[in-house]
Amino acid sequence: MQILIHLLQSNFRLMLQLILLLTMLAVYPGNTRAQDIPCLHNSYVFGMSTVLSGPAAHLGTNMRNGVLAAFKEINLQGGIQGRSLCLIALDDAYEPEKTVANMHRLIEQENVLAIIGNVGTPTAIAAVPIVNRSHIPFYGAFTGAGILRRIPPDRYVINYRASYAEETAAMVQALLTYGKLKPNEIAFFTQRDAYGDAGFVGGIAALMKNGLKDETQITHARYERNSLAVENGLADILLANPKPKAVIIVGTYAPSAKFIRLARNYGLHSLFLNVSFVGAAPLAQALGEKEDGVIVTQVVPHLESTLPIVQNFHKALHRYNRFLSPTYGALEGYIASHIFLQALKTIKGEIARESIIEALENMGEFDLGFASPLQLTQKEHQASHQIWPTIIRQGQVHPFVWEHLRRMP
Amino acid sequence: MKNQFSGKKSKGNPIKLVWLITLLSFSVGVFMVYFIWSTLTDIRTERENLFELKQNFISTQTTLESGLAKQKSELTDLLEAKLNINNQIEDLRLINLIRDYRRAVSDPDLFPAFQELERNINSLLIIKNKLTWWAGAYQRTVPRIPEARKEAESILERISETVDRAEGQQRLNRAAKINEIRQNISQGPKQIDITVLDELMTPNDFSIIRRDITDLVQLSERLHAISDADNLADLKDNKIRTLLGRVRLNTQLSEGERSTEKSELNSLLDEYETAMFGQGYSIDDDHQTIILGYDGVYGLILDQLKMEKEKSALQDEADSIYYRIEAALEEVRGRTNTITQQEVIKVEKALGQSWRTMVIIWIVTSLIYAMLAYEIIMAARQQIKAIEDSNVELGAMADELRKSEERLHRLSSDLFAVQEKERKRISFELHDELGQSMAALKLQVGSIARRLGSVKQEELKSVCEEMRNNINQIIENVRRLARELFLMILVYRQQLNTL
Numbered sequence: 001m002q003i004l005i006h007l008l009q010s011n012f013r014l015m016l017q018l019i020l021l022l023t024m025l026a027v028y029p030g031n032t033r034a035q036d037i038p039c040l041h042n043s044y045v046f047g048m049s050t051v052l053s054g055p056a057a058h059l060g061t062n063m064r065n066g067v068l069a070a071f072k073e074i075n076l077q078g079g080i081q082g083r084s085l086c087l088i089a090l091d092d093a094y095e096p097e098k099t100v101a102n103m104h105r106l107i108e109q110e111n112v113l114a115i116i117g118n119v120g121t122p123t124a125i126a127a128v129p130i131v132n133r134s135h136i137p138f139y140g141a142f143t144g145a146g147i148l149r150r151i152p153p154d155r156y157v158i159n160y161r162a163s164y165a166e167e168t169a170a171m172v173q174a175l176l177t178y179g180k181l182k183p184n185e186i187a188f189f190t191q192r193d194a195y196g197d198a199g200f201v202g203g204i205a206a207l208m209k210n211g212l213k214d215e216t217q218i219t220h221a222r223y224e225r226n227s228l229a230v231e232n233g234l235a236d237i238l239l240a241n242p243k244p245k246a247v248i249i250v251g252t253y254a255p256s257a258k259f260i261r262l263a264r265n266y267g268l269h270s271l272f273l274n275v276s277f278v279g280a281a282p283l284a285q286a287l288g289e290k291e292d293g294v295i296v297t298q299v300v301p302h303l304e305s306t307l308p309i310v311q312n313f314h315k316a317l318h319r320y321n322r323f324l325s326p327t328y329g330a331l332e333g334y335i336a337s338h339i340f341l342q343a344l345k346t347i348k349g350e351i352a353r354e355s356i357i358e359a360l361e362n363m364g365e366f367d368l369g370f371a372s373p374l375q376l377t378q379k380e381h382q383a384s385h386q387i388w389p390t391i392i393r394q395g396q397v398h399p400f401v402w403e404h405l406r407r408m409p
Numbered sequence: 410m411k412n413q414f415s416g417k418k419s420k421g422n423p424i425k426l427v428w429l430i431t432l433l434s435f436s437v438g439v440f441m442v443y444f445i446w447s448t449l450t451d452i453r454t455e456r457e458n459l460f461e462l463k464q465n466f467i468s469t470q471t472t473l474e475s476g477l478a479k480q481k482s483e484l485t486d487l488l489e490a491k492l493n494i495n496n497q498i499e500d501l502r503l504i505n506l507i508r509d510y511r512r513a514v515s516d517p518d519l520f521p522a523f524q525e526l527e528r529n530i531n532s533l534l535i536i537k538n539k540l541t542w543w544a545g546a547y548q549r550t551v552p553r554i555p556e557a558r559k560e561a562e563s564i565l566e567r568i569s570e571t572v573d574r575a576e577g578q579q580r581l582n583r584a585a586k587i588n589e590i591r592q593n594i595s596q597g598p599k600q601i602d603i604t605v606l607d608e609l610m611t612p613n614d615f616s617i618i619r620r621d622i623t624d625l626v627q628l629s630e631r632l633h634a635i636s637d638a639d640n641l642a643d644l645k646d647n648k649i650r651t652l653l654g655r656v657r658l659n660t661q662l663s664e665g666e667r668s669t670e671k672s673e674l675n676s677l678l679d680e681y682e683t684a685m686f687g688q689g690y691s692i693d694d695d696h697q698t699i700i701l702g703y704d705g706v707y708g709l710i711l712d713q714l715k716m717e718k719e720k721s722a723l724q725d726e727a728d729s730i731y732y733r734i735e736a737a738l739e740e741v742r743g744r745t746n747t748i749t750q751q752e753v754i755k756v757e758k759a760l761g762q763s764w765r766t767m768v769i770i771w772i773v774t775s776l777i778y779a780m781l782a783y784e785i786i787m788a789a790r791q792q793i794k795a796i797e798d799s800n801v802e803l804g805a806m807a808d809e810l811r812k813s814e815e816r817l818h819r820l821s822s823d824l825f826a827v828q829e830k831e832r833k834r835i836s837f838e839l840h841d842e843l844g845q846s847m848a849a850l851k852l853q854v855g856s857i858a859r860r861l862g863s864v865k866q867e868e869l870k871s872v873c874e875e876m877r878n879n880i881n882q883i884i885e886n887v888r889r890l891a892r893e894l895f896l897m898i899l900v901y902r903q904q905l906n907t908l
Contacts, residue, residue, distance in 0.1 A: 227570045231577020238584035266585055 039086035044079075044344075044351055046071075047106030049099050049127065050119045050142075052091035056252065058282055059329055060119045063142045064089045066333020067117045069313070069320040070341060076319070080344050080351065088112060094119070096126035103130045114139055114356050116340060117333050121145040121195040131156045137356045140336030142329065144277065144299070145198050153381035158360050160336035160383045161299035164195065165202020167275045168248055170297060170387040172206035174402035175246050179271070183212040187219035187237050187244035187270075189230075189259055191251040196222060199250030199275055219244055223255055230259040238266055246271040253278050257286035260294060271295065271408060280390055280397040281327055289395045293408070298388040300331045302399040307369040309335060328390075328397075335368070339376075339383055342366070426788070430781050437774050444770070448763040455756040462752060466745045469510045476503045477734065480533060484727055487540035488720060490547040500534045510741070519744050526737040529730050536727050543719060550712045557706045558633065561684040565626050568677045572622050575670035576615035583609055614659055618674070621656045628652065629685070632707065638714050645686075645707055646698045653682065654694070824901050831897045838890055846883045850876060 039045050048067065050060035068087055075084045088110050092098035099118070106112045107130070114137035118127060121143045128147060131138040131154075138157045141148055144164035148157050162170075175181045188203060190196030204215050212218070219240035221233030237244060247263070247270050249256045260272050273295040274283060280296040287294060301307050303326050313334040317324055324330070343359040344351060363376040363383075374383040391400040480503065486492075507530060511523040586605055593601075628649050635641045660674045682690060687705030701708050853876045857869060864872075 224570070224573065227566070227573070229570045229573035229577060231574050231581050233577070235577055235580035235584045238581065238588060262581075266581060267588070 039088065040084055043084045043086040045110060045112045046085065046087050046114050046116050047110055047112035048087055048089040048115065048117050049092045049102035049106065049123065050089060050117065051094040051123075052089065054093045055254065056094050056120070058327075059142065059277075059279060060089075060091070060094075062327045062329025063117045063119055063333040065317065065320065065324055065327075066313070066330035066335075067337045068333075069316040069330065070334045070337030072320045073312075073316040074341050080341065081347075085341075087116070092123055094123060096122050099123040099126045100130065103127050107131075107134045107136055112136070113351060113353055114340075116140055117142060117336060119143070121147070121198070122193065124148055125194065128154065128157060136353050137360070139340055139356075139360070140333075142277075142332060143195075144275070145194055146201075147194065149382060152379065155357060158357070158376065158381045158383075160339060161276075161332060162385050162387055163202065163382070164199040164250060164275050164277070165205065166385055167297045167299070167387055168199045168203035168250065169206035170389075170402075171246075171248055171273045171295070172203050172210070174389070174405055175271075175273075176207075176210050178402050178405035179246065179408065180406075181245050182242075183207045183210060184217040185242060185245040187221065187240060187247045189221045189223070189233050189237065189247050189249045189251065191225050191255075192222040193225050195277065196250045199248070203248055223251065223259075228255050228258050230255050230262065234259060234262055234266065234268075237263070238268060243268075244270050246273060249274045249278070251278065253283040253286055257283055260287060260291065264291075271405075273297070276328065279329065280392065284392040284395050284397050287392060287395070291395075292393050294392040295400060296390050296392060296397065298328050298390055299384065299386070300328055300335055301370065301388055302390060303328065303331060303397075304399060309338065309368050312338075339363070339366075339368075339374070343376075426781065426785060430778070430785075433777065433781075437770075441767075441770065441774075445767065448767070452756065452760055452763065455759055459749070459752045459756055463749050465513050466749060469506065469513055470742065470745070473503070473506050473510060473738070476506060477530075477738075480537065481731070484533075484537060484540060487537065487544045488724055488727075490544045490551065492541065492544050492548060500537075503530055503534075514741065514745055514748065516744060516748065519741055522737045522740045522744070526734060526741065529734045529737065533727065533730050533734065536723060536730065540723055540727075543716065543723060547713075547716050547720070550709055550716065553704075554706065554709045554713060557684065557704070557709055561629060561681060561706050564677060564681045564684055565622070565629060568674060568681060569619075569622055569626065571670055571673055571677060572615055572619045575668075575674075576613060576619050578670075579613050579615055583613075615670070618656060618659050621652060621659065625649070625652055625656065625681075629706075632710055635710075636714065636717075638711060638718075641707075641711060641714060649685075650692060650694075650697065650699050653678065653692070827897065828901070831894070835890055835894060838886070842886045843883060843890075846879055846886065850879050850883070853879065 048064060050064060051057055052060045052064070064087070071085045071087055074080065079085060088106060090102040090106065092102050103115070103126075106115060115127070115131060116137075116139045118124060118138070119142040124141050124143050124145060125147055127138065127141075136156060138148075140158070140160045142161070144161060144167060146163065146165065148154075148159055149163050150157075172186060175186055176183070186203070186207065188200050190200045200220060204212075204218065207218065208215070219237055221236040223230045223233050237247060247268075249259065249272055251259075251274075256272075256274055256278055263270075263272070271293065274280075274297070276296065276298050278296060280298065283294070283296060284291075301310050303310065310331065313331050314326055316334060317326055317330060340360070343363050344356065346362065347355050347359045349355070360376050361378045361381075365373045365375045367373045370384070370386050372386060376383050389400040389402055390397050392398075476499070479499070504527065507523060507527045511519070514523075586609060590601060590605070628644060632641065632644060635644060656678065657675075660671045660678070662668060662671055682692075683702070683705070685706050686699055687702030687708050689702035690705065691700045691702075693700055699707075701711075853872060857872055857876075860869070860872075
């Protein structure tokens with residue numbers, strides 16, 4: 001033994017090479033993408049099927065970065081139960097068919113413990129039946145669609161974020177309360193799919209709660225998914241009577257930006273409000289510096305917030321990759337993962353799919369410093385119901401408070 | 410009489426009988442062992458033969474069935490257009506197997522069934538070849554449909570978006586004008602420009618195009634749902650052709666008109682028509698038809714329909730061949746089962762026969778043993794009875810002997826008395842007769858002796874004569890006495906004998 005130690009000491013370079021070789025051998029083959037945390041043989045493996053290519057790639061990459069930042073943070077603290085965490089993120093290009101294939105690969109081949117932070121409503125529609133069938137946790141998806149928020153909730157589907165319906169409802173409530181608008185002065189411009197419908201239904205429900213009798217009084221224009229043909233919708237809104245003072249947009253950033261720009265060109269000087277999914281940063285970029293006053297609701301605190309969780313996020317993201325700039329998507333990924341990891345820490349013994357669900361459901365009420373505490377129970381599978389408004393001014397996203405609507409024209 | 414005979418026999422041969430039984434037992438034992446051994450050997454041989462026959466049938470059947478199943482799965486694969494490497498050797502082996510089977514069964518009744526089987530398997534292999542060709546063609550055609558469809562759909566989407574945008578733009582312009590008029594009206598009554606109103610009232614041509622495009626999208630969708638070539642042709646020549654004609658008419662630029670959307674739409678429609686009807690298609694309005702070019706969704710769908718039809722015909726044919734094969738195989742299987750069953754019955758029969766023979770032997774042997782045992786028992790009984798009888802006789806004889814002895818005793822004492830009496834009488838006689846005579850004789854002899862010389866001869870003679878008479882008398886008396894004594898001895902002896 002002493003000879004061996006002596007030999008190793010004398011061959012320090014050899015020892016280093018040996019350690020390097022062993023580490024390389026321990027790493028899973030085929031999962032060595034630069035940004036991912038490599039999966040060691042004893043790591044807890046989690047999966048993600050998200051959009052990493054195509055026009056909506058920023059949504060997926062931001063979410064993945066947030067999740068990975070949280071994972072790296074916990075790994076640096078010694079992991080969970082002394083084992084590191086890793087993430088296998090597969091690209092579905094926002095196409096449900098690819099999501100199905102990815103989900104099967106993650107569950108059956110990669111044998112992941114949970115699916116975390118998937119992006120998109122149509123992909124979620126494809127994924128949810130699979131997770132329910134496979135009994136695998138589907139946590140913190142980047143979508144506010146109703147399909148993930150059934151009553152009573154699906155056992156294996158647990159969300160962090162507020163729903164689109166809650167976002168549009170918050171907008172409606174603020175417009176009526178602080179903007180002093182009449183219900184029929186609010187119009188909707190939504191994508192012709194489940195995502196757009198979810199937002200519209202939430203908004204209409206809030207309007208009904210505030211005294212709207214006939215929903216046909218509300219102007220509702222739609223555009224086709226994956227198209228920029230927003231003109232017809234805009235024409236509908238332009239011809240509406242009374243002229244809408246606020247237009248709630250539930251869509252993606254490119255058609256939304258075109259709609260807003262075109263509306264301004266045609267003299268529609270109403271307030272435009274978007275839900276979080278649009279992506280505040282790309283929308284701001286697409287609108288350009290001239291645009292001033294487009295509201296985007298968020299499901300996470302503002303990036304400049306002094307809340308400890310946000311500060312930790314900045315640190316973790318920097319530690320993960322110092323070249324990345326913080327985004328709301330990454331923050332959502334980070335906060336969702338943070339809650340998830342808190343739950344994992346409570347698990348005694350082997351971490352398994354069922355025990356993850358139990359741990360998440362046993363979280364109960366907990367506080368991240370938000371206005372109201374978060375809650376995860378057997379009956380409540382959505383941790384946060386909170387909405388944070390932001391406003392795009394001169395191509396920048398700033399925090400906003402609903403009360404400021406009073407001052408708006 | 411029988412008792413006497415058996416008594417005699419048993420009295421005569423008990424040991425021999427035991428020997429006989431032992432010998433018989435040994436012989437029967439040996440015979441039984443031999444018989445059982447030979448029977449078991451026979452049965453085992455029969456069973457082995459049967460087992461071999463069964464094995465032979467089963468293995469041939471199994472190989473044949475697995476070969477057929479393989480063929481079936483290959484056919485199913487082919488019907489699903491999965492091409493597999495056609496293994497001709499396997500096919501040949503299947504035919505050879507049928508021949509082997511026929512040889513193994515060697516039942517002339519089954520020759521037609523085997524012929525049918527062989528014929529159908531040959532037909533099956535022909536179908537397989539046809540299907541291989543078909544699957545190749547299918548694979549070359551059908552997988553291209555989704556891609557072609559996607560391309561056509563994406564063109565339609567682009568058409569729809571273009572129309573949507575153009576219509577939206579028209580509506581936006583009108584909305585702006587309407588809003589302007591509204592604003593003007595709200596600022597007080599003013600003269601309204603009639604030309605603006607006219608323009609607003611003319612139908613939005615892109616709205617018309619949009620409706621037609623919606624129809625076109627639906628018709629394009631319907632192409633994929635049609636399962637009949639005639640309906641497909643009707644859809645193409647009558648519905649899509651006329652619809653395309655109408656859209657083309659509406660997108661035609663009037664003199665002096667400049668519409669980028671319409672030009673874009675026209676080129677998109679060209680793209681759509683090429684994607685649908687193939688490179689080099691032509692619309693023949695005179696004959697109200699669209700002449701297909703190379704490739705294109707429609708051509709592919711048509712080919713697919715034809716292939717599906719062909720496939721279903723081949724499938725039907727294959728199914729009917731399978732049905733016939735199954736029937737022939739069933740017959741062969743039934744017959745071989747019968748043959749095997751018959752062999753089983755034969756063996757069972759032999760087994761039963763052996764058992765029966767053994768039982769009969771056992772019964773017969775048992776009977777013989779029983780009879781012999783009976784004989785032995787009877788002989789023993791006879792012996793016992795004879796001994797008992799002898800005892801009784803001996804007792805009686807002893808009595809008789811005692812009585813004889815008594816009588817003998819009595820007789821001997823009687824004899825003694827008679828002897829005494831006779832002895833007395835003889836002594837008397839001797840005394841009386843013989844003594845007297847002898848005394849007289851003595852006196853005479855004395856008288857002669859004294860008279861001798863003195864007496865003349867005659868006188869002496871007379872005296873001698875007299876003396877001789879007396880001697881004769883004495884001899885007579887002695888003779889009589891002797892006779893009487895002899896008689897007495899005779900009587901005595903007789904009496905003794907009687908005793």
